Structure formats: C-alpha cells, structure tokens
Amino acid sequence: MRKLQPVPATAHDKRKVFVxxxxxxxxxxxxxxxxxxxxxxxxxxxxYEVLERRENxxxxxxxxxxxxxHLDRLKPAFLAQDVAEPQPPxxxxxxxxxxxxxxxxxxxxxxxxxxxxxx
Numbered sequence: 453m454r455k456l457q458p459v460p461a462t463a464h465d466k467r468k469v470f471v472x473x474x475x476x477x478x479x480x481x482x483x484x485x486x487x488x489x490x491x492x493x494x495x496x497x498x499x500y501e502v503l504e505r506r507e508n509x510x511x512x513x514x515x516x517x518x519x520x521x522h523l524d525r526l527k528p529a530f531l532a533q534d535v536a537e538p539q540p541p542x543x544x545x546x547x548x549x550x551x552x553x554x555x556x557x558x559x560x561x562x563x564x565x566x567x568x569x570x571x
Contacts, residue, residue: 470524471523471524472527472528474528474530475510475523475526475528476505478502478528478529478530479501479502479531480498480499480500480501480502480528480529480531481498481499481500481502481510481512481526481527481528481529482496482497482498482499482500482526482527482528482529483496483497483498483500483512483514483521483525483526484496484525484526484527485497486525496527498529499529499531500512500513500514501513503518504518508522508523509521509522509523510523510526512526
C-alpha cells in the first residue's frame with residue numbers, strides 16, 4: 453500500500469474544437485443557435501458579415517449590432533461572388549420545318565378491346 457501513487461487527473465476541459473480553416477478568410481459566417489429547437493428548426497442562422505477577427509472570437513454584424521462570438525459556434529458561408537440578374541426565358545421562333553414535321557405524324561385511333569368470351 454505504501455508504494456501506491458496518486459494517478460494524475462484527466463484534463464476534461466482541454467477538448468479540441470474543430471474550427472474550419474476558411475473562418476480565417478471568409479467574409480460571411482453562419483451562427484449556430486445553442487438553444488432547444490422545435491422540429492424542423494434550422495440550427496444555423498445567417499449569413500452574417502464578419503466585422504473583426506480575434507484569436508478565439510469573431511465580431512459579426514447581427515441585425516445591425518456588433519456581436520462577439522466564439523469560433524466554435526461559427527461556420528463559414530460560401531456565397532456567390534457575382535450574383536447575375538435572372539435572364540428572361542428565350543423564346544424559340546416557330547419554324548416551318550417544325551410545323552411540317554408535326555403535320556406528317558400519323559395518329560392512330562386507340563384500340564378498343566371488347567370483353568368477348570366465347571360460349
């Protein structure tokens with residue numbers, strides 16, 4: 453019993469959190485809401501603009517207010533750089549060759565089968 457030594461305690465508070473590498477460069481982020489969610493409620497809100505970066509925190513613009521958020525609650529938002537305006541659908545002009553093909557198609561009347569049972 454005298455030779456027994458105490459075992460060092462485990463460090464439960466030293467967990468590593470996954471932080472996406474793009475968080476250092478992205479201009480917008482999604483914010484994870486840490487609350488009890490109703491069914492079909494989205495876990496992330498945003499995208500929010502990044503105002504300032506620190507070592508473990510990021511200051512983002514949430515509804516006009518600057519909010520300081522820890523990196524483990526953020527996910528980078530990949531947005532399209534150039535959002536093109538929707539183009540009106542292009543109409544294809546009606547061609548005579550198309551009309552002549554449609555006229556040449558033969559249509560057959562549907563075949564009707566009778567319930568015929570020989571006696």
